[in-house]
Amino acid sequence: MMVKYHNDAKFIYFLHHELELPHEHIAVAIRKKKLSDGPLPMLLWQYGLVSLEQLERIFDWLEDQN
Numbered sequence: 001m002m003v004k005y006h007n008d009a010k011f012i013y014f015l016h017h018e019l020e021l022p023h024e025h026i027a028v029a030i031r032k033k034k035l036s037d038g039p040l041p042m043l044l045w046q047y048g049l050v051s052l053e054q055l056e057r058i059f060d061w062l063e064d065q066n
Contacts, residue, residue, distance in 0.1 A: 010065070011040075011061075011062075011065075012026060014058075014061055015044075015058070018057075018061070019050065019054050019057065019058070021044075021049065021050065021054075025044070025049040025050075026044075028047065028049065029043045029044045029047065029049060032047065041055060041058045041059060041062070042055075044058070
């Protein structure tokens with residue numbers, strides 16, 4: 001699953017418009033990704049920015065993109 005999360009406008013669009021995540025939450029996760037290089041979906045979950053249900057939706061969406 002090779003997705004350049006921080007450069008993938010479709011993924012950011014999905015997070016903001018489908019999951020209704022605020023841009024600030026997405027920006028926090030992107031900043032954390034630069035420090036830890038962890039997968040963006042997991043960083044969103046680790047920092048409490050998405051629920052487990054939302055995380056599952058993210059993984060389903062990413063799977064559908066491949």
